[in-house]
Amino acid sequence: MPSPSSERQRTNPTRWAPPLSGRRRGFSLIELMVTIAVAVILIGLGAPHLVQNLRTQEVRAARDELTAALHLAEIEASRRGGNVVLRRKTACDVTLGGDADWHCGYILFADTNANGARDAGETLLKDITLGGAMRLQHSAGGTNTLVMNTLVMNAWGRAEGGEHRFVVSSNSTGGAASSTVCLNLGGQLSILTGTVACP
Numbered sequence: 634m635p636s637p638s639s640e641r642q643r644t645n646p647t648r649w650a651p652p653l654s655g656r657r658r659g660f661s662l663i664e665l666m667v668t669i670a671v672a673v674i675l676i677g678l679g680a681p682h683l684v685q686n687l688r689t690q691e692v693r694a695a696r697d698e699l700t701a702a703l704h705l706a707e708i709e710a711s712r713r714g715g716n717v718v719l720r721r722k723t724a725c726d727v728t729l730g731g732d733a734d735w736h737c738g739y740i741l742f743a744d745t746n747a748n749g750a751r752d753a754g755e756t757l758l759k760d761i762t763l764g765g766a767m768r769l770q771h772s773a774g775g776t777n778t779l780v781m782n783t784l785v786m787n788a789w790g791r792a793e794g795g796e797h798r799f800v801v802s803s804n805s806t807g808g809a810a811s812s813t814v815c816l817n818l819g820g821q822l823s824i825l826t827g828t829v830a831c832p
């Protein structure tokens with residue numbers, strides 16, 4: 634027969650409780666401040682590279698738009714028998730310094746009456762707006778007199794006025810990027826990194 638003491642041990646077992654020192658706790662204020670400080674330093678180190686990459690992507694996108702417009706101008710001029718014009722726009726939030734400044738963007742159209750301007754009834758082929766931080770400069774060489782605010786494609790799909798050079802750039806704070814597009818007398822396009830002379 635079990636003793637009264639053993640009976641009490643079975644009916645009143647001792648419950649185990651974890652020690653107070655083993656309980657989970659959150660971050661201390663010092664640990665949190667150190668973590669935030671490290672995160673701020675890492676973000677500060679990476680931010681300039683991120684901004685530069687964004688500027689480079691913006692310039693690349695504007696450059697690709699321009700080369701696509703030049704290819705389309707060549708195709709449409711050959712198909713229509715010439716008189717396809719790429720002309721700068723002048724209405725935007727950027728102050729233009731002259732006819733070589735294409736910072737507002739450009740239009741591509743079929744110039745039926747060959748006057749260099751888009752008149753009523755003439756087909757608009759492309760309309761590109763730049764403005765903001767984007768910059769586009771146009772220059773040309775050769776011996777022909779060239780109106781700097783237009784590029785005219787003839788019936789053979791060649792640009793009149795000699796060789797043409799476009800520089801696409803961004804003047805945003807925090808990173809500069811640029812690309813040069815060259816169109817030679819034979820109608821060949823060259824895309825170069827940076828603001829450089831055409832080959």
